[in-house]
Amino acid sequence: MYKPELLAPAGDLQRLKIAILYGADAVFIGGKIFSLRAKANNFTIEDIKEGVLFAHQHHAKVYVTVNIIPEEEDFTALNDYLLALDEIHVDAIIISSITVLLIAKNLHCHFEIHMSTQLSITNQKAIQFYKNLGADRVVLARELNINQIREMKNATHFPIEVFIHGGMCSSYSGRCNLSNFMSNRDANKGGCAHSCRWIYHLYDQHQLLDSNEFTLASYDLMAVDYITQLMDAKVDSFKIEGRMKSAYYIANVVRIYRQIIDNYSMHQSMTQKQRRHFKKEILKTENRSLSAVFLNKNLLHEGILLQNGKEQPSQSFIGFVLTDSDSKNYVLVQQRNYFEVNANIEIIGPHNFQKSGKILKIFDMDGQVISVANHATQLLKVKLPFKVVENSFIRLK
Amino acid sequence: MEYIATIFDLNDIFQLNHANTILVGHDRFAVRLTKSFNRTEIKKIKKICDSLNKKVYVLVNKIFYDEELEQLKNYLQFLKNIDINGILFSDFSVFETAKAFHFENRCIFYHETLLRNIQDCLSYKKIGISKMVMTKDMHLNEILNLPESLINHVGLVVQGYFPIYYTKRKPLKNHIKKYHLDQSLLDNKNLYLKEATRNELYPLKENQNGMILFYHQPLSYYQFIDKISKKISFIIIDGIFSDFATVKKWLDAYYHKIENNQDIHENFDSFSTAFLLKKVGVK
Numbered sequence: 001m002y003k004p005e006l007l008a009p010a011g012d013l014q015r016l017k018i019a020i021l022y023g024a025d026a027v028f029i030g031g032k033i034f035s036l037r038a039k040a041n042n043f044t045i046e047d048i049k050e051g052v053l054f055a056h057q058h059h060a061k062v063y064v065t066v067n068i069i070p071e072e073e074d075f076t077a078l079n080d081y082l083l084a085l086d087e088i089h090v091d092a093i094i095i096s097s098i099t100v101l102l103i104a105k106n107l108h109c110h111f112e113i114h115m116s117t118q119l120s121i122t123n124q125k126a127i128q129f130y131k132n133l134g135a136d137r138v139v140l141a142r143e144l145n146i147n148q149i150r151e152m153k154n155a156t157h158f159p160i161e162v163f164i165h166g167g168m169c170s171s172y173s174g175r176c177n178l179s180n181f182m183s184n185r186d187a188n189k190g191g192c193a194h195s196c197r198w199i200y201h202l203y204d205q206h207q208l209l210d211s212n213e214f215t216l217a218s219y220d221l222m223a224v225d226y227i228t229q230l231m232d233a234k235v236d237s238f239k240i241e242g243r244m245k246s247a248y249y250i251a252n253v254v255r256i257y258r259q260i261i262d263n264y265s266m267h268q269s270m271t272q273k274q275r276r277h278f279k280k281e282i283l284k285t286e287n288r289s290l291s292a293v294f295l296n297k298n299l300l301h302e303g304i305l306l307q308n309g310k311e312q313p314s315q316s317f318i319g320f321v322l323t324d325s326d327s328k329n330y331v332l333v334q335q336r337n338y339f340e341v342n343a344n345i346e347i348i349g350p351h352n353f354q355k356s357g358k359i360l361k362i363f364d365m366d367g368q369v370i371s372v373a374n375h376a377t378q379l380l381k382v383k384l385p386f387k388v389v390e391n392s393f394i395r396l397k
Numbered sequence: 398m399e400y401i402a403t404i405f406d407l408n409d410i411f412q413l414n415h416a417n418t419i420l421v422g423h424d425r426f427a428v429r430l431t432k433s434f435n436r437t438e439i440k441k442i443k444k445i446c447d448s449l450n451k452k453v454y455v456l457v458n459k460i461f462y463d464e465e466l467e468q469l470k471n472y473l474q475f476l477k478n479i480d481i482n483g484i485l486f487s488d489f490s491v492f493e494t495a496k497a498f499h500f501e502n503r504c505i506f507y508h509e510t511l512l513r514n515i516q517d518c519l520s521y522k523k524i525g526i527s528k529m530v531m532t533k534d535m536h537l538n539e540i541l542n543l544p545e546s547l548i549n550h551v552g553l554v555v556q557g558y559f560p561i562y563y564t565k566r567k568p569l570k571n572h573i574k575k576y577h578l579d580q581s582l583l584d585n586k587n588l589y590l591k592e593a594t595r596n597e598l599y600p601l602k603e604n605q606n607g608m609i610l611f612y613h614q615p616l617s618y619y620q621f622i623d624k625i626s627k628k629i630s631f632i633i634i635d636g637i638f639s640d641f642a643t644v645k646k647w648l649d650a651y652y653h654k655i656e657n658n659q660d661i662h663e664n665f666d667s668f669s670t671a672f673l674l675k676k677v678g679v680k
Contacts, residue, residue, distance in 0.1 A: 072514045072539050096511070099520040119511075123463045125490030133524065143565045144462075151463055170564055172460060175509050177561040180534070181612055182592065186677040188510055196562070199593040202572060204585060206598070212576045214590060216568055294565070 001265045004230070005237040007063070007161065008254045012043070015247045016051045016062070021350040021391055022251045023258030026061035027051070028094060030190075030243060033081055034066040034074060049088040061091035065243075067116040069174065069188035070097050082109055096174065096188075098133060105134050112136035114161065118174035118188070122148075124155045131158055139239065142168055145297035146226055150233035159236045164223035165253055165282075166241025168293060170196040170216050219291035224278050226295045227260050228270055248317045248336075248393050252285040255352060284316065284395065318345070318373070319382065321392040329360075329387060333394065335378045341371045347384070349392035356397055357385040398655050399552070399631035401454060402648050403431045405641045407438065410445050412645060415652035418482065419446055420633065422456030426472055428606050429560060430456065431636045436475060443479050454483035458507055459606055460565075461490045470494050477503075485530065487511075492526065505529060509560055515539060518547050528552070530633065533559050533616060533671035540673075543628045553625065555618040556647045557635030558600060559671065562610035569603040589613075600638050611638065617668035619650060619661075626655045 008024035010016035019027045029051060030042045043051065048064065055062045064085055068074065082104050085093065092112035095101055101113050114137040115121060115130045122141045130138055137159040140149060144162075153160055169176060176187055178195035185191035200214040221241070223230065230238065238261070240253055256278050264270055283290070293299065319333040339345075343359045361383035362370050373380055382394075401418040404410060410419055421442055424433035434442065439455065446453045455476055461469055469490065476484060477500045484500075485507040486492060495501040506512065506521055506529040513534040521529055531540070531553055543551065573582055582588070589598035590610060597613035615638075618625055626632070632651060636644040653659040 069510055070514055070517070071534075071536070072516065072542070075514070075516050097514075097517055097520075098524070099514075099516040102520050102523070120460055120488070123461050123466060123488070123490045125461075125466060125493040126488060129489035129493045141460075143460075148463055155463070170566060171562050172565065174511070175563045177510065177534075178610070180672070180677050181561050182595070184675075184677050189677075191678060195592075200590045201593065202569075203589040203591055203598055205587050205589070209582070209588075210576055210578060212572070214568065214572050216562070216564070218566070 002231070002234060003261055003265045004235055005061075006254065006257055006261060007237050007239045008250055009166075009240060009243040009245065010051070010250070011243045011245070013047050013051055013054075015245075015250050017054055018247045018251050018391060019254050020055055020058050020060045022254040023352075024060060024254050026063060026091070026237070027055065028063040028065055028239075028243070030065045031081065031085070033077060034068050034070065034100075045084050045088065048085070048090065052088055052090055056089070063092040063094055063114065064090050065116070066093045066100055067096045067118055068190060069118065070099075071189075074189075075099070078103060079107065082107055086110055092136070094139065101133055101135065114139060116174075117141060117163065120172045120174060124152050127152065127156045127158050127160075131156070137161055137236065139163075141172065142221065143172065143294050145299070146229050146233070146295050147297050149230065149235065149295075153233050153235060161237035161239050162230060162235050163221060163241055164227065164230070164238045164257065165221055166245075167220050167288075168218040168241075170218040219293055220286070220288045221293050221295075222279070222282060222286075222290035223292055223295055224256075224260065224275060224282065225292055227257070228264050231261070231264055246317075247320070248395075249285045251391075251393055252348060253282060255348060256281050259352060316395045317393060318343070318396055319380070319394040321347075321349075321388055321390060321394065322379075324389050325384065325387040328383065329385065330381050330383050331388060333380045333382045335373045335375060335380055337396075338372070338374050339394075339396065340373070344397040345394050346397045347388050347392050347394050349389055353388070353392065355386055355388075359383075359394075360385060398626055398629075399452075400648060400652055401552075401631055401633045402644050403557075403634070403636045404442075404644075405432050405636065407441055407445065409641050409644075410442065410449065410451070412641075413648060415648050416451060418452040418454055418631075420454045420456060420485070420635075422458075423472075424604060424606070426459055426469065427456040428459050428563070428604075428609060429602070429635075429637055431639075439476075439481075440479055443481065452482035454485055454505065455481050456485045456507075457491050458485055458487045460488050466490060466494065470497070473500060474498060476500075483528070501525065502527060508532065509563060510534065513539075515543055515547070518543070518551055522547065522550050528631075530554060531629075534677070535673070536676065537621060537624070537673045540625055540628055548628060549630045552629045552631030552633065553618065554616065554633040554635055555622060555625075555651065556616060557633075558611045558615045558638045559635075559669075560609045561599070561612050563607065564609075565607040567603060568608050569601065612669055612671075614667060614669040615639070616671055617647075617665060618670065618673060619647070619654065619663070619668075620665060621670070621673060622651060622654055623658070 005025040008019035010027045086109040094114045096118040117139040120141045139161040179187040179193040183193035196216040202209045318339040322332040363381040402416040487508040600611045
């Protein structure tokens with residue numbers, strides 16, 4: 001049965017491994033040059049090599065973003081960089097500049113070339129253009145609805161990638177200079193200051209029209225309601241946005257979409273109860289308002305933008321499991337938020353592991369019993385009521 | 398140098414003596430227009446321009462969706478039939494559609510952000526796009542380093558208000574609805590956004606294609622045009638949020654500066670040079 005690729009973001013090696021362990025078929029990462037998300041840690045060539053090895057051992061792929069809209073000096077090291085990526089067997093690069101495509105072809109690189117969402121590809125003729133240039137895949141603009149995506153796939157039979165989850169540019173991607181002009185930070189080279197999320201007011205000439213906040217910002221995307229339709233449309237790759245997001249976020253979001261895809265692939269149906277469950281699980285790691293946004297063909301203009309949306313940081317993630325359980329169900333945990341002995345918890349782990357219980361005992365690294373874990377990133381020995389594996393996440397229930 | 402200017406009315410053409418080319422468009426196929434001209438008007442504009450030995454370029458710079466491609470094809474066919482001299486586009490559907498009836502040689506790439514380095518200009522030329530408008534993000538040094546081989550293929554918007562944000566969304570309509578404001582605001586041509594901590598007022602335009610926000614100051618490369626003009630083959634004077642008198646004033650000013658080295662006296666404090674003189678960072 002057909003299954004789309006589940007493509008996850010990774011800001012560093014730990015997150016790359018987490019994404020794959022939690023079910024991603026491929027990850028996209030940024031190198032030290034030519035990559036958007038300047039604030040993400042980004043990977044050295046050595047990191048990428050290690051990431052590719054890990055991914056390939058787990059039958060997953062690694063795509064490297066080479067998708068800034070470059071200035072002249074950015075090209076200086078490009079040839080060497082592309083050759084280095086090719087040599088370490090990166091599976092694809094994601095690009096915005098056709099010069100990068102032409103150079104990669106000229107260098108006979110073996111990786112695929114994917115055209116970035118920065119190019120705002122919204123129609124089949126634009127797909128044809130990039131296909132003619134030698135592209136292997138296009139990442140569609142996030143402004144398309146489900147019918148338009150289906151028709152584009154039908155008409156072109158060209159590999160397409162669609163965003164299913166994460167932050168949204170409120171402008172057409174790649175066509176925004178707000179950050180450049182308001183903060184001198186280049187959005188098209190990874191420096192976006194998110195100026196579209198700032199507070200604005202509406203004026204008629206120099207006269208304030210009303211005192212209400214004028215919002216440009218978008219809801220974040222959640223496509224749970226559209227996954228089955230996107231699978232029916234034979235979309236090739238489902239992309240989760242968020243190279244700046246935490247390992248916990250990536251683990252949770254990836255595992256839920258993995259479950260949705262596998263479930264629909266096996267049963268060709270998704271019940272309302274399952275749909276509610278998947279949404280509820282995803283919301284455990286979200287602190288911004290979510291919507292299907294443009295995927296909804298009936299979406300009116302109202303409801304697209306944030307309405308008094310304020311980010312609510314979640315403190316439910318309390319610890320990251322660093323070792324497999326020993327024979328007495330003790331694990332080494334890195335503390336992430338306050339928790340106490342007897343706290344009701346839920347643990348998610350690789351391979352769809354999810355189980356609830358209580359924190360039974362806590363020891364510090366000197367072997368002293370403690371009742372409260374309140375030091376950020378403190379290493380602790382924690383007794384749990386069941387066995388878990390390394391790279392699991394503990395959260396309050 | 399080819400001098401390209403936007404117009405507000407057909408009669409404007411007769412007064413733009415120094416314009417080689419008139420730039421127009423229809424709002425079904427273009428964004429950022431001084432005025433929308435329908436097919437009949439565009440036909441008339443072409444006739445007038447032919448009689449005055451001027452060229453006509455048509456802005457077709459909207460982002461298109463599949464359901465609009467048939468209309469786009471018809472429109473481009475119409476523009477070919479009346480022998481329009483250039484099509485300014487940003488979505489490659491325009492280029493691909495034009496290819497189908499061998500009209501792609503009239504296509505001029507004009508994107509808000511994509512074309513800001515020499516290598517990409519060379520690449521687009523290599524794949525058959527013979528003319529292109531570089532972005533406002535170009536630094537003066539990069540313009541001055543443009544190779545000889547590109548001079549006849551590249552140009553710049555040198556004067557006028559420029560976009561800094563383009564969304565498919567309708568934030569204005571949304572705001573009006575949410576706060577029960579008067580619907581007539583949608584037709585108000587004098588709307589601005591002001592960020593809460595800043596003093597600048599950013600002009601906006603919203604229609605069926607979405608909303609565009611513009612920088613609060615108009616662009617002007619006038620002070621540097623003597624250097625820039627040696628490296629490019631066309632300049633565009635854009636009259637959006639302005640008027641015909643202003644377009645004519647600047648067209649004449651650029652013409653006399655480039656052709657006769659005659660300066661005008663102007664205080665440039667209220668103009669922007671975008672990123673001509675400064676580099677934008679990432680952190």
